[in-house]
Amino acid sequence: xxxxxxxxKHNTLARLTLLLFVAGAAGFLGFMDMLHRSPYxxxxxxxxxxxIPFSHKHHTSLGIDxxxxxxxxxxxxxxxxxxxxxxxxxxxxxxxxSPMLEKVRESYANDxxxxxxxxxxxxxxxxxxxxxxxxxxxxxxxxxxxxxQMPLMWREKPLFxxxxxxxxxxxxxxxxxxxxxxxxxxxxxxxxxxxxDALVESYGIDTSNQRLTNCSICHR
Amino acid sequence: xxxLKTFRLPYLFFGLGLLFTAGCGPLFDIRKAxxxxxxxxxxxxxxxxxxxxxxxxxxxxxVAQGHLQLDDHLYLGIEEEDGNYRQAQTYPFEITAExxxxxxxxxxxxxxxxxxxxxxxxxxxxxxGYKTAPSYHRDAxxxxxxxxFYAVILNGFNEMQPYAHQVPVEDRWRIVAYIKTLQRxxxxxxxxxxxxxxxxxxVPPTPSSEHSATEHTNEH
Numbered sequence: 332x333x334x335x336x337x338x339x340k341h342n343t344l345a346r347l348t349l350l351l352f353v354a355g356a357a358g359f360l361g362f363m364d365m366l367h368r369s370p371y372x373x374x375x376x377x378x379x380x381x382x383i384p385f386s387h388k389h390h391t392s393l394g395i396d397x398x399x400x401x402x403x404x405x406x407x408x409x410x411x412x413x414x415x416x417x418x419x420x421x422x423x424x425x426x427x428x429s430p431m432l433e434k435v436r437e438s439y440a441n442d443x444x445x446x447x448x449x450x451x452x453x454x455x456x457x458x459x460x461x462x463x464x465x466x467x468x469x470x471x472x473x474x475x476x477x478x479x480q481m482p483l484m485w486r487e488k489p490l491f492x493x494x495x496x497x498x499x500x501x502x503x504x505x506x507x508x509x510x511x512x513x514x515x516x517x518x519x520x521x522x523x524x525x526x527x528d529a530l531v532e533s534y535g536i537d538t539s540n541q542r543l544t545n546c547s548i549c550h551r
Numbered sequence: 552x553x554x555l556k557t558f559r560l561p562y563l564f565f566g567l568g569l570l571f572t573a574g575c576g577p578l579f580d581i582r583k584a585x586x587x588x589x590x591x592x593x594x595x596x597x598x599x600x601x602x603x604x605x606x607x608x609x610x611x612x613x614v615a616q617g618h619l620q621l622d623d624h625l626y627l628g629i630e631e632e633d634g635n636y637r638q639a640q641t642y643p644f645e646i647t648a649e650x651x652x653x654x655x656x657x658x659x660x661x662x663x664x665x666x667x668x669x670x671x672x673x674x675x676x677x678x679x680g681y682k683t684a685p686s687y688h689r690d691a692x693x694x695x696x697x698x699x700f701y702a703v704i705l706n707g708f709n710e711m712q713p714y715a716h717q718v719p720v721e722d723r724w725r726i727v728a729y730i731k732t733l734q735r736x737x738x739x740x741x742x743x744x745x746x747x748x749x750x751x752x753x754v755p756p757t758p759s760s761e762h763s764a765t766e767h768t769n770e771h
Contacts, residue, residue, distance in 0.1 A: 393675045396660040402717045409593040413717070420712045421664075424681050444604055446596055455588040 368489065378483040379448045383434050391479040397471055397513050408460040412447055415439045450484045451475070457492075458551050467534045468506035469498070472515045479515040499543040506530040626720060628701030639698030644721070646728040654729030657722045661714060662730075670733040682710040687730055688737045700727040 370376050391397075398404060400413035415438045422432055438445045451474075453459055465471075471478065476487025488494055498505045504519070506527055511517040519527065531538065542548070591597065591605035600607070609615060620626040625643040629636045646654075665674040670687035677683050685692065704723045707713040718726065735743075 393664070393679065395664055395675075398660050399664065399717070406719075412594055416712065416716050420714075421676055421681060423712065424710055425676070425679065443602065444596075446603070452592075454586040455590065455592070456585055 368491075370489075373486070373489040373491075375486050375489050378481075378485050379450050381448055381483065382445055384431065384483060386482045387478045387484060388480055388482045391515070397478075404461045405465055406462055408458075408462065410461045415445060450486050451490065453490060457549050459549070465512055467536055468502075468509070468512070468530055470507050470512045470514065470517060470519070472517070473498075473505050473507075473519065477515055495549065496544060499548070502536050502538065502543070503527040503531045506534065506536070625724075628698040628705065630698070637698075638696050638702060640696045642697055642724055642728065644724070646725070650725045651729055651732060653722065654725030654727075654732075657718060658726050658729045658733075661718055662726060665711070669737070670730065684711070687734050693734050693738060697724070697727045697731065700730055 366372055400417050401410040402413070404410035415435060418432075418435050419439050422435060426432055427436070434445060437443070464474075474488060478484070503524065504527070507514075507517055507519045507522070508530065522530075537543070593606065595605050596603045597605040599605075622643065623636075624630050624639050628639045630639045630641075659668060663674055664676045665681060665684045666672055666687070667674040667677075667684075672684035672686045674684065687693070701723055703711065704714045704718060704726065706715075715723075739747075
């Protein structure tokens with residue numbers, strides 16, 4: 332019987348244990364990173380509960396333009412949530428006894444705000460302006476996805492800074508013609524690179540000197 | 552003393568662990584505080600006011616700076632004649648081709664849902680059960696002055712709700728101009744033919760129109 336407690340095979344075991352420890356730590360970090368980017372944490376593609384189960388899909392299928400309700404998108408940094416009056420334009424007559432719309436009627440009668448759940452909520456240290464994007468060839472669906480196919484609203488993109496930069500580094504990947512901004516089905520990638528370069532030029536988007544990736548463009 | 556020395560390392564870890572746990576709370580709070588800073592995003596809810604609105608309605612009887620609306624022609628669509636007010640017979644500003652384009656865009660967004668894109672009153676919302684909108688191509692409406700249509704946009708009419716809250720002042724007039732254009736398009740006179748011919752002569756044939764023209768002839 333050997334006086335050694337550990338035989339030579341334990342050398343391998345010890346190395347393996349060390350390796351497992353390192354790999355485990357790396358794996359854990361990798362997992363945490365993945366978790367951080369996952370839809371589970373970022374809430375992408377998760378339908379949000381709303382006080383009234385409003386369906387963008389249904390309303391756009393009637394041919395109602397985004398701007399019928401989100402009127403300020405062309406002129407303001409904020410694309411407004413419509414006042415209850417806008418709902419009542421139609422629902423004073425149509426479905427005006429639907430229990431689903433009880434909260435709309437209540438809000439209208441009592442002059443009280445409906446508290447919707449914000450789906451796209453950027454951190455407060457980020458400045459974002461809708462009007463400048465809409466005026467310079469970035470369509471709704473580029474950031475918000477196919478809202479016209481969403482029964483209840485969800486967040487299509489994770490809203491990472493990395494994701495914003497994809498476009499700010501090379502806008503020519505995402506620009507579209509002026510008359511296609513509110514066209515949900517339009518795919519900017521269906522245009523040739525030359526067409527998109529020409530669009531960037533015609534919108535006057537200044538890509539020189541990394542102007543669009545300057546920190547103060549968004550963090551002001 | 553030796554005992555303490557032997558256990559120094561574990562103590563250190565224990566202490567660090569405690570600090571980490573204690574530090575985590577405030578750390579996460581700081582992170583959250585950056586994301587949700589003590590300021591109101593547009594339309595954000597607040598507990599400060601009873602109605603939970605951070606965007607405050609105007610105090611009754613006051614006018615916000617720059618919002619004084621003294622121009623009756625522009626804001627109310629009326630004009631004075633011999634000490635009496637009547638619906639404006641003219642536009643408060645000159646209507647250009649760009650204004651008409653904008654008018655068409657705004658008409659298609661806000662009006663066509665009920666009035667239909669050609670103004671015959673058969674929009675999608677009417678087809679879904681709203682009260683039928685009148686056709687613009689009635690004699691009475693054909694003769695109505697711009698100020699009449701402006702007043703309807705501003706105040707509503709019968710079942711039609713006022714649209715002042717969602718259509719800006721200038722765009723209302725552009726819509727009126729476009730409605731007038733629609734009416735003319737369905738009621739062209741013989742003398743219009745000359746103007747149309749002059750216009751057509753100026754416009755070079757586009758590839759797409761040539762294409763559709765050949766298609767058209769092929770059909771016959």
